[in-house]
Amino acid sequence: MKIFSPLRSLSKYSITTFRSDLPAGLSVFLVALPLCLGIALASGAPLFSGLVAGMIGGLVIGLLSGSEVSVSGPAAGLAVIVADSIKGLGSFEVFLTAVVIAGILQLFLGILKAGKFSGYFPDSVIRGLLVAIGLVIILKQIPHALGRDNDFEGEFAFQQLADGENTISEIYRAVVTASTGAVIISLASFLLLFFWEKLAKKGVGFFKNFPGALAVVVLGISLNELFRVVMPDWYLGTSADQHMVQIPAIEEGKSLFSIFYFPDFGALTNPKVYVTAITIAIVASLETLLNLEAADKLDPEKRVSSPDQEMVAQGIGNMVSGLIGGLPLTSVIVRTSANVYGGNKTRVSAIIHGVFLMLAVFLAAPLLNLIPLSCLAALLITVGYKLANPATFRKTYREGIYQFIPFIVTVLGIVFTDLLIGIGIGLVVGILFVLFTNFQTAFRVVRDGNKVLIKIQKDLYFLLKPQFKQALRDLQPGDEVLVDATHASFIDHDIYNILLDFQETAQTMDIKYELKNVSPKKRSLRSHARTRETTISE
Template sequence: MKIFSPLKTLSNYSFSTFRSDLPAGLSVFLVALPLCLGIALASGAPLFSGLVAGMIGGLVIGLLSGSEVSVSGPAAGLAVIVADSISNLGEFNVFLTAVVLAGIIQLGLGFLKAGKFSGYFPDSVIRGLLVAIGLVIILKQIPHALGRDNDFEGEFEFSQLADGENTISEIYRAIVTASTGAVIISIASFLLLFIWGKAAKKGIGFFKNFPGALAVVILGIGLNELFKNFMPAWYMGTSAHQHMVQIPKIEAGKSIFSIFYFPDFTALTNPKVYITGITIAIVASLETLLNLEAADKLDVQKRVSSPDQEMVAQGLGNLISGLIGGLPVTSVIVRTSANVYGGGKTRVSSIVHGLFLTIAVFLGAPLLNLIPLACLAALLITVGYKLANPEVFKKTFREGINQFIPFVVTVIGIVFTDLLIGIGIGLVVGIVFVLYTNFQATFRVVRDGNKVLIKLQKDLYFLIKPQLKQALRDLQPGDQVLVDGTHAPFIDHDIYNILLDFEETAKTQHIKYELKNISTHKRSLRTHARTREVTISE
């Protein structure tokens, strides 16, 4: 495994590529900043732990990732698990020990090449994941765009932990209690993004090179400061700044290390720590592998990521994150989407976003705490719409019911439960449809008068028992039947027994019944073809 192969990207790097990666990294940073803080809040963890995870996701995993466009950070899908784990273990420092263990386990999985498991995710489920995340982003950000910030940024569950509402009722409350200042900032941000995008497509230099996301943030800060001075009732900085970005500050007279947390390794004697570490490693790995598949679908250049390399990168990232007080890290589709739609071409955009997070934490907190969440909501809703474009529904529907149903089930499952449950439901339905489709053409029945050919066309497993039994029941007295297994290298033992047992039925129904090349093992095919032909006549 070439763990450091990503360095090839940097060795051949050009300034022209950096001109795309820099604004993309800035866009991801602006999206990631409130999400890191919100996920930490939803997890019941210190705010700074979310920012640490974001920095590690960019600087460490961004450098070593198996993907050029995937972006990692604290994951909303793990928030409930993290909150429960902290509660069960009693202290955040003890929980960090479990995060370190999870990182070590992921490293082992990466070196064992367990990442190839990602190849078993059905495309319909991955597409459903992308659309569902887009819809969830839109639904969850509408309240923030209207000035209702009771719910944590980055919480994707339908039933909300923060205020006891759900996604739908939260939107209703937001409409009823809409803030004039937030609505103005949101509408102005949407208009600016629309105009900026049109101008950039026309090739106008300034709009093409200057990131629209940064322009929106500048506009949001400017409008809010105007409200502060001229329309105080519209100002978003009241209510203990709950409507603003809130980066924790280092208190005067204290060192930088005062805001870090470190693992308590004396807790290694506690069995709960190991159970928590294993749980985080498994869930984080599955979420990462699924998001990695989704990232490949978003990648404009259609590059194929290395899941094994990604597992090593994630393992190292979680190991370091746990050591310095960060939340568990996974590949996250919201930030990855913002990266792709922001024009990111290589892993440098992810690294840049990590650098911006680091600068923000240690140098830029006073300025960044002036950003209203309403303008960031406009950025996220725009990303959400691109993910949940109606054309995706039309395209999937045209591909057939076997693709459309798992796709829709995944979307509905994620929107109305949470990310992990929705993906689980989608995977079960998707796999069922894959199996159903695969077994539709395992054999075919050709009838010419009373001559019947039952042709086995590929491997036969026990799941086709109902179809095969029905085909045999449909045979009529006087039929001359040949069951040809020449093109079926493997026949499940249950299927083999059904074919043999029908010999007795054929006798009683006056059916001439012949088996050709029927065997349960590949190596015995030819021998069986020569020695096993049964003909039953009246």
């Protein structure tokens, strides 16, 4: 396995590429900053643990990732698991031990090439994931754009942990209690972004090279500071401190490294630690693989990521994160989307976002705490709209009901439950539809008068028993039937027995019945032939 292939991918890096990756990394940083803090709050973990995880997601996983566009960080989908685990294990330090073990498990999964499991995710579900995340971003950020910040930043669940509201009722509360200052800042940010992107697309030099996300932040800070002087009632710094970015201050008299927590390895004898580690490893791995597939869909250059390499990177990242007090990490589609729409070219943008997070913690906290969440909400809502573009709904609908139903079920499942449950529902429905459509073409029955051809066009598995039995029941006395299995490399044992047993039924019904290339040795002979071909080719 080529573990260091990502490092070789940077061998031809140039200043031209850096000009694209720097603003993209800055955009991801501005999106990731409140999310890291919000997810830490939702997880019941120290605030710095979210920022530490964000740094590791950029600096470590960004360097080793199997993708040029994916960005990793603390995941909203794991927040409930993390909160329950910390309570169940008794301390955050014991929980960190489970995170380290989870990272080791992910590393081994990557080495064992378990990442290829991602190839089984139906495209309709991946597309539904992207659209659903876009809708959730929009719905969850509307309250922040209106100045209501009762819910944690980065929480994606429909039923909110922070205030007992749900996504819809929270929007209603936000409209009723809207802050004039926040509304003005968010509307001004939307207008600035709209015209900025228009001018950038027209090739206007300044607007093309200077990141619009940074311009929005400068606008947000400037307007809020102006309100403090000319319209104190609209000023957001005193009316609702939670509406501002809140990087916690390092306690006076303590070193910069006091933000780090360390695992309690004395808990290695506790069986609950291993149960937690396995849970985190499985859930984080599934979420990462699904997001990696989605990242490839977003990538304008249509590069194909290495899921095995990504699993190795995630494993190493979670080991490091656990060792220095960070939350568990996954590939995160919100950060990845901001990265792609920010115009990134390589993984360096993810590393840059990690560098900015580190500078934010150690050097720039007082300045960054002046940023109103309403201007960041405008940035996120813009990303959400690009993900949930109405054109995607129209395109998927035109592709037919077998694509549209798994897609829309995934979208609704994520929006009205939470990320993990919604993905689970979408995957189950998607796989069922894939199986159903495959079964529809596994065999066909052609009738011409009393002549009937049952042509087996691909392998027959036991799930096809009901359809096959029905096809045989539909035969009429006097029919001349040919069952042709020439194109099947495998026939399930149960179906093979059904075919043989029907010979007696055919005689009693006066049906002429012939089997062609249906043999009990069919499977083994084909398997043997394939084995020989593989051996010869090697």
